[in-house]
Amino acid sequence: MNLLIVNPNITPGVTTLIEAEACRVAHADTHIEMATAASGVAYIETRFEALLGAYAAATIAGERYGRYDALMVAAFGDPGLLELREVLDVPVVGMTEAALMTAGQMGQRIGIIAISRRITAWYRECVDRYGMLGRLAGIRHLDRPLRDPSTVQQDHGARLVELSREAVEQDGADVLILAGAPLAGLARGVAGELSVPVVDGVSSAVCQAETLARLKPIQPTAGSFAKPPAKPRVGLPESGIGRLLAR
Amino acid sequence: MNLLIVNPNITPGVTTLIEAEACRVAHADTHIEMATAASGVAYIETRFEALLGAYAAATIAGERYGRYDALMVAAFGDPGLLELREVLDVPVVGMTEAALMTAGQMGQRIGIIAISRRITAWYRECVDRYGMLGRLAGIRHLDRPLRDPSTVQQDHGARLVELSREAVEQDGADVLILAGAPLAGLARGVAGELSVPVVDGVSSAVCQAETLARLKPIQPTAGSFAKPPAKPRVGLPESGIGRLLAR
Amino acid sequence: MNLLIVNPNITPGVTTLIEAEACRVAHADTHIEMATAASGVAYIETRFEALLGAYAAATIAGERYGRYDALMVAAFGDPGLLELREVLDVPVVGMTEAALMTAGQMGQRIGIIAISRRITAWYRECVDRYGMLGRLAGIRHLDRPLRDPSTVQQDHGARLVELSREAVEQDGADVLILAGAPLAGLARGVAGELSVPVVDGVSSAVCQAETLARLKPIQPTAGSFAKPPAKPRVGLPESGIGRLLAR
Amino acid sequence: MNLLIVNPNITPGVTTLIEAEACRVAHADTHIEMATAASGVAYIETRFEALLGAYAAATIAGERYGRYDALMVAAFGDPGLLELREVLDVPVVGMTEAALMTAGQMGQRIGIIAISRRITAWYRECVDRYGMLGRLAGIRHLDRPLRDPSTVQQDHGARLVELSREAVEQDGADVLILAGAPLAGLARGVAGELSVPVVDGVSSAVCQAETLARLKPIQPTAGSFAKPPAKPRVGLPESGIGRLLAR
Amino acid sequence: MNLLIVNPNITPGVTTLIEAEACRVAHADTHIEMATAASGVAYIETRFEALLGAYAAATIAGERYGRYDALMVAAFGDPGLLELREVLDVPVVGMTEAALMTAGQMGQRIGIIAISRRITAWYRECVDRYGMLGRLAGIRHLDRPLRDPSTVQQDHGARLVELSREAVEQDGADVLILAGAPLAGLARGVAGELSVPVVDGVSSAVCQAETLARLKPIQPTAGSFAKPPAKPRVGLPESGIGRLLAR
Amino acid sequence: MNLLIVNPNITPGVTTLIEAEACRVAHADTHIEMATAASGVAYIETRFEALLGAYAAATIAGERYGRYDALMVAAFGDPGLLELREVLDVPVVGMTEAALMTAGQMGQRIGIIAISRRITAWYRECVDRYGMLGRLAGIRHLDRPLRDPSTVQQDHGARLVELSREAVEQDGADVLILAGAPLAGLARGVAGELSVPVVDGVSSAVCQAETLARLKPIQPTAGSFAKPPAKPRVGLPESGIGRLLAR
Incomplete structure (x- = not known):
């Protein structure tokens, strides 16, 4: 197709x-x-x-x-x-809908990792529109200005892993979504560093x-x-x- | 202003x-x-x-x-x-937000009267976006094709009053919203025929x-x-x- | 009137x-x-x-x-x-209902600032009664005994501003309500020190x-x-x- | 005691x-x-x-x-x-709280039978205050003027049983509460006519x-x-x- | 695999x-x-x-x-x-989780068609466990004894289509799930008779x-x-x- | 009996x-x-x-x-x-259902104290199944390996009291449940050290x-x-x- x-x-x-x-x-x-x-x-x-x-x-x-x-x-x-x-x-x-529906088959409570503080309100409303707010463990986010959306992964990779760990340990997430097209593909790369499944919106x-x-x-x-x-x-x-x- | x-x-x-x-x-x-x-x-x-x-x-x-x-x-x-x-x-x-916030100060459960069946899903999601779904008594709607949006009030006035009454008697509405710009001003005209307050989105x-x-x-x-x-x-x-x- | x-x-x-x-x-x-x-x-x-x-x-x-x-x-x-x-x-x-319905037209998530810890449970139930709990970013409160309800603004003004900032930065409030009749008028005075709209119950x-x-x-x-x-x-x-x- | x-x-x-x-x-x-x-x-x-x-x-x-x-x-x-x-x-x-907490241990969805239409809004808000609205199958009610609150059971007994049956068959109630002090003791009398447990607020x-x-x-x-x-x-x-x- | x-x-x-x-x-x-x-x-x-x-x-x-x-x-x-x-x-x-997550990408409100009245409470609780109750348009069900679970499709096919239509017209379903392993494959057969997408749990x-x-x-x-x-x-x-x- | x-x-x-x-x-x-x-x-x-x-x-x-x-x-x-x-x-x-229904008659928001981190997800889902999630102030838990379920009370008594206090002070609990059969009877012993009622599942x-x-x-x-x-x-x-x- x-x-x-x-x-x-x-x-x-x-x-x-x-x-x-x-x-x-x-x-x-x-x-x-x-x-x-x-x-x-x-x-x-x-x-x-x-x-x-x-x-x-x-x-x-x-x-x-x-x-x-x-x-x-x-x-x-x-x-x-x-x-x-x-x-x-x-x-x-x-990407959000597909990631939620996929992640929802791996764990009950879903953590989302986002690229900026500002973006989180919009994401939260999007999760809500799909009726999945009760499944949301929380949204954690980078908190520094983005130089270039194409290089967020290189610029902030370590911090994104750290946020992912906090989502598991502090928010009780069973499964994570690395959110935002600029993070496409990152899940593949960092899965080995994390203790729960990580879902990518694009795939x-x-x-x-x-x-x-x-x-x-x-x-x-x-x-x-x-x-x-x-x-x-x-x-x-x-x-x-x-x-x-x-x- | x-x-x-x-x-x-x-x-x-x-x-x-x-x-x-x-x-x-x-x-x-x-x-x-x-x-x-x-x-x-x-x-x-x-x-x-x-x-x-x-x-x-x-x-x-x-x-x-x-x-x-x-x-x-x-x-x-x-x-x-x-x-x-x-x-x-x-x-x-x-209009929706203002009507809900105004009607919400007249009664606890709010009924909405709409001009078509198709429009109701969009309205419901809109009420939900404002977190007011728990206050919604129901949405009732006309079910015939609209000739012209400018003449809905004349064409369907009696049916709209009837739907309003059903919203009170069957859905338990304390207050009604006549929804949709094509109904602007109708509330004023039909208030006397109804048993609960009627709110107009424009006013x-x-x-x-x-x-x-x-x-x-x-x-x-x-x-x-x-x-x-x-x-x-x-x-x-x-x-x-x-x-x-x-x- | x-x-x-x-x-x-x-x-x-x-x-x-x-x-x-x-x-x-x-x-x-x-x-x-x-x-x-x-x-x-x-x-x-x-x-x-x-x-x-x-x-x-x-x-x-x-x-x-x-x-x-x-x-x-x-x-x-x-x-x-x-x-x-x-x-x-x-x-x-x-005051609560009017403040919520007004604030709700300025932002999606509403933070409330209260004058005592004890008062917060009652406020929360009141917000809930209006079906607006999903809109509540949180309630923050003073935590010291009140000398006199008439002088809370003078006695605790700086702390109230500090709590307001925490509501924005930590709870994600888009808009704030300074709650309680003893705070009547304070919003006017502190608006310039805050980064989101502030709503007063009385006005x-x-x-x-x-x-x-x-x-x-x-x-x-x-x-x-x-x-x-x-x-x-x-x-x-x-x-x-x-x-x-x-x- | x-x-x-x-x-x-x-x-x-x-x-x-x-x-x-x-x-x-x-x-x-x-x-x-x-x-x-x-x-x-x-x-x-x-x-x-x-x-x-x-x-x-x-x-x-x-x-x-x-x-x-x-x-x-x-x-x-x-x-x-x-x-x-x-x-x-x-x-x-x-009576409401105790009946809900007791009935909640007999079935998942609770039907309430009330003595008047007007009373139902107040009951519903009361169930909501206890966080049990999600357990409520529905509230059904008598719809005729009450001669005397002391004789509701005699005056409307058959209709109350009928409403109880509708609550089970149409609302999916697992358990019923006959609500209102005027119905005190009725559950005992009509239990044999019903197909699910009936709870009395007083007892x-x-x-x-x-x-x-x-x-x-x-x-x-x-x-x-x-x-x-x-x-x-x-x-x-x-x-x-x-x-x-x-x- | x-x-x-x-x-x-x-x-x-x-x-x-x-x-x-x-x-x-x-x-x-x-x-x-x-x-x-x-x-x-x-x-x-x-x-x-x-x-x-x-x-x-x-x-x-x-x-x-x-x-x-x-x-x-x-x-x-x-x-x-x-x-x-x-x-x-x-x-x-x-089957339920997969059907909900799949159907949820075809429409906002999901109708479920079930093979018996008794089964509906269990289904509802299952949908609730996945946090999807807000997406449920309703559950409609056959109401006659089942001769044999293997032949429900033949025995009750016409009634199942009828229930599906009611789910769309009366409950506002955007998408349907024909629920229960005994209905496996039926969606394929009846899709042409319905006006919204039909999802099968097995596929x-x-x-x-x-x-x-x-x-x-x-x-x-x-x-x-x-x-x-x-x-x-x-x-x-x-x-x-x-x-x-x-x- | x-x-x-x-x-x-x-x-x-x-x-x-x-x-x-x-x-x-x-x-x-x-x-x-x-x-x-x-x-x-x-x-x-x-x-x-x-x-x-x-x-x-x-x-x-x-x-x-x-x-x-x-x-x-x-x-x-x-x-x-x-x-x-x-x-x-x-x-x-x-034990959970009875404790919730009993505690719910002592306070509006209920705190649960649990014996391990892992157990909390299961408890939370159980509270949810009873429709009482809105009443849950939070679940706090021991975070060390359990030597023997029969001796948790002796091994971790002081920490359990500490967690109980945090539930009141930080989560806003009105009433506490000491959860888990291994804690049977503990409520009786520690009630005097706490500032809100404590409920035991067994009793x-x-x-x-x-x-x-x-x-x-x-x-x-x-x-x-x-x-x-x-x-x-x-x-x-x-x-x-x-x-x-x-x-």
């Missing part, structure tokens, strides 16, 4: 990190195509930035419509995920996309993920975001 | 309804300015449509930045409300905006509603949405 | 603090009348003391019945608020009372805030608390 | 019903003393009426202070229960009072049930309610 | 149904081995029956220890799932087992899924259940 | 501790019979160990069926409690068993605690666990 992975921020270096991890885990017959947001910010930490990312991701989803069998929103916090699930007729997965989302594609769920014509009712619209390019509302 | 009221859907007839109700309730020294989304759909019922509305509202907020003392997002479901609250340095209110939001403006809260420099950290951005018009991230 | 503000504790100095803040925020056409409990304790920290305050407030509400257009219960914890809302045919507001409640009065909700004849069913009663002075049950 | 049972409403016929059931279940060495509120209403259905009942119960608790080893608040909804628990140095039990509370008395818990000097801090008070008869605050 | 699928009830016909569905969905390199409980009941509907099933599943897990790379507990309700996850050093999946669990195996999480040495601390034990066959505690 | 107390772990020294405390509190006409698990582990700390304990307890319940009027599962965490409640026609109580459960026996609830024939529907079974000794399913 063709899996379109959309990085909703504008940093190509992060897209590269995501692609590398996605390719490591994908099945042989999964063809991965990457896209980077044409508008937005360098990395997403807040609700407003997520709105920009969601809009950019929807634009890409419209532009490439018909050329993918599944789509992954590749930012933790899942900007646009539920929104796109309403209008696309292929499976749509997100979780690739696997879950493959699972959804394999199970071939029908597209809903009822419920809250059926395509929105037809109605007048303006100002939405038919070659882009508008195409998602066409019938 | 200057209150900018943004209708995030594209239907001028709905903007007119909103304006009429806003003017009926506003203080003499509140100057109301209306805006209608330049892109989007005729009325918002789903998460994806709300994303379009949020983006359009943010665009207007950027374009008119500096010309208003408070901003109201005038669609039930509050598209873009929390997002704009992060980037604006004036109070931002929404609630005008009053709450005036209250916030009067209390003059400082703009946060910490917490999750401080302005997002400065970082590279592209593709965001500085005359519009990009201006909201400028410093 | 005539707004009757009832201090449910017996300390006139606190009544004075409340009045001062109320007058600073009230509209020109709001006439404020103050009342102090004729029985009860110096300040309310516990459930039992709140029962005494609620009864005293109800007595005043009965004695002055017909002479006010709205009533404010002016103790954080809202003794008697929901009870009076059942029997009065004018809007009734409370919130005055604004919310004015809003409710302006919206003119009908008095319920159904739901749990309709007047209690007529039934035999004894021992309730018709010139006071008993008048509230008369028809 | 001496168990003081306080009926917080003013109807002696209900006191008689309570006493009869209490005597049927009490141990031989439990001496039961009854008291009826000197002020208040014929039966309690609302928050305001419960405030009156709580005050009346506290008055009795003060007047007879020193003459009982445990106290039962004998109205479903437990007016004054948590309040009195703060100030008394003997165990205090309530539950007698047993729980005996249990608490037997376990001899120390009186707290910390936590939220320690005696309130000493402070000035006025208008509280030292021979009655004021005695509860004396040291 | 070798996937051991354990049917915790004693009915070989159900094992056959499970195997058929598992083989339809499994990857080519997944080798499936089936096992049926040697003790227990014909189908599991209650907590006590689930205890028997959990014990039987653990016995099989011990007897075949070392011969599988992942284990699936193949009864909805997941008897023994969390328990086995503590003691096995390979991934362990369950979900096979895919999730493959995902977990592919992600190769480390085995925890901390948290609540580390192997239990070494301690004396008796009466647990070392060739069976006792082997799971050996080190 | 005859009360069968089942220790689901294999350590006779713990059985002795339980018996001593049970006898101290039981009524004169309660005859206590003790049983110790014939298979399982030295003390139960995890979900898997609890499964072993539940099975062993059920086996004893079957073997001695007909010889007891009530049964107590005497391990904190209540292994097998809800399961046995389905199949026995006499009251069944558990609570004895009292609650006596209460249930006295109230004589009918055995359910509906709801989720009716006896499981008759169905084929194999491998369950009719002289033991199988007898519980016989009719």
